[in-house]
Amino acid sequence: MKTVDLRSDTVTQPTPAMRAAMMAAPLGDDVFGDDPTVNALQDHIATITGKQAALFMPSGTQSNLCGILAHCQRGDEYIVGQNAHTYRFEGGGAAVFGSVQPQPLVQDVAGRMALADIAAAIKPDDMHFARTRLLCLENTWNGNVMPDGYLHEATQLARDHGLATHLDGARVFNAAVASAAPGQGAMARVREIANHFDSLSVCFSKGLGAPVGSALCGSRELIERARRLRKMAGGGLRQAGFLAAAAHHALDHHVDRLAADHGLATRLADGLKDVNGLKVRSAQTNIVFVDVATGRGPALLEFLSQNGVLATGLIGLRFVTHLDVDAAGIDHALTTIRRFFAELPAVPPAGAAAGSAVY
Template identity: 70%
Template sequence: MSTGTAAESAMRGGTAVVDLRSDTVTRPTRAMREAMLAAPLGDDVFGDDPSVNALQERIAGLLGFEAALFVPTGTQGNLCALLAHCQRGDEYIVGQQQHCYRWEGGGAAVFGSVQPQPLEHQPDGSLALADIEAAIKPDDPHFARTRLLALENTLGGKVMQMAYLEQATALAQRRGLGRHLDGARLFNAAVAQAQAQGSGSDAFAQARRIASLFDSVSVCFSKGLGAPAGSALCGSRELVARARRVRKMAGGAMRQAGMLAAAASHALDAHVERLAQDHALARRLADGLAGIEGLQVEPPQTNIVFVDLTGPARQRSAALLDHLAQAGVLATGLYRLRFVTHLDVEQAGIDRAIDALRAFLRA
């Protein structure tokens, strides 16, 4: 399962580091770097970078939209979407744990005076339909104007089920709301969904199926797809035109961005179907930790594994990340650890992480 980057892994005390903090830590493969060097370039602010234009046309077509906008980060893609859908004094309905609410600095409120209406998640990561319905404000000057439902797929590695997405987006449409999907890991969801469907289903078809339920979708290229930077916001021509203005104000209009766009295009060619390998490694990690006293493992659906520390192990949690780092394994968390597999992780690294956790709990 070598990707051409394993040999370039960071070293700590002579040991290759297994970096499971996030799938954002990937480095471009040799083939991706060659594609970046070969990319024809122009000035994207003037709209004449051919590599950016080709990527935007491609991802829009793949997901069934009229247009797309290449942006530096997923955070900026979501910000452009929220401010393209909403005006000052509007609000969007969102989950408490969704990235565009919890982890993006409150950008819509800070830059756009757009109010979030956060809701609690159900155990499967969804927002209860009754909660969404109840959160929609009446047309009354006492309230912010409810304009948008924002969902995320995957959420913490959980795949939002199609039946739920259909019901939630139909509710939003019936109540006159726009529908935005934070699809930072959309292709992880699509690969898992295609595997569940069995033979005859492919990830691109499933990604388009999911995207068809939304007015806008943001997709990240720098997570599991392995590009060094970049996301795309897809939507109608009118929405993307509004988002382009927001991108300019936010400082996200780049010049010769074609090198980054070429990396993203290569990722679409080479790194989508292989996400199944990341999912398999996540399951291997979860299976290897299951049943160990002091650990409660949440079975992964895609490439993210959550492990809760219990009992005496919880009292020693502050020392665990240091222990793992000494063993050449990087993770995040305290009482709840998060491990994320990606294209720079191989089976040997997963086995080392399992061994390091076992050693800590035996000590």
């Protein structure tokens, strides 16, 4: 059986139809602004998100970086969750490259910072403090959809204090597919989520299956500032239409099918719930986190790899479904995990014993 790669939805390969779209793309020089395929993609994603403009970026990290730096100046700060991607997993770029200070706050299990904590973190206009300029949120959060009520309350609080707002929407299409009202459609739901924010970053290279790329969406003025920042960060591309065509194809053909990924994640989570030694944190979209009792996480990862299943263990075991995974692959992963535990002495449920190690 072929390897079942559940490490991330970034491992997808372009489909034959996507490859054909890439090869057929008309090209220009995007630094001069004359690549027609890039321009068409930017117009398309700006329309979808309801923003005035958008800018194609090589990566989500660069898109978030340019977004934060377009909102903030040296000596400013942004409020962000302690475990948020824009703070914890992007190399400290805003601080390193922009001298923009992060103000991380504790989050609950749903990824929410308490509104009172956000309000308390906003600094007075005093020379002793960094200037608080921006609130950053994330959707989805660990595979779950951030509730609309919270998005509204948090961004309204920010606006009431004169702050701008930015969404790390790397998997916002997953959030939209999972939470769209009956008959609403994913694109309308994406716009509804985006309306809470002044800017958002959207990934094409995760669940949508493009090989490269993200977009920063916002006002024309913000995008023009970000364009300069992108050039400074080495993100000015030439005949980028090859990559933009893949992203455009993904928007046109790979959004609704995200529901299939969500279904496979549910299949995996449900199949693991009765495995002694595991605690499954079920997700609403395409990511499943699993806590492993008694420190056996590394051994399980190794066993999975030896038997053709790949996962990650940075923050507990994480399994991510995507367009290159099917039901047979999920069933193989389930069988392999069950076999690992069947060959071990009995263990207490994950997190049940006092002081037991998780992963």
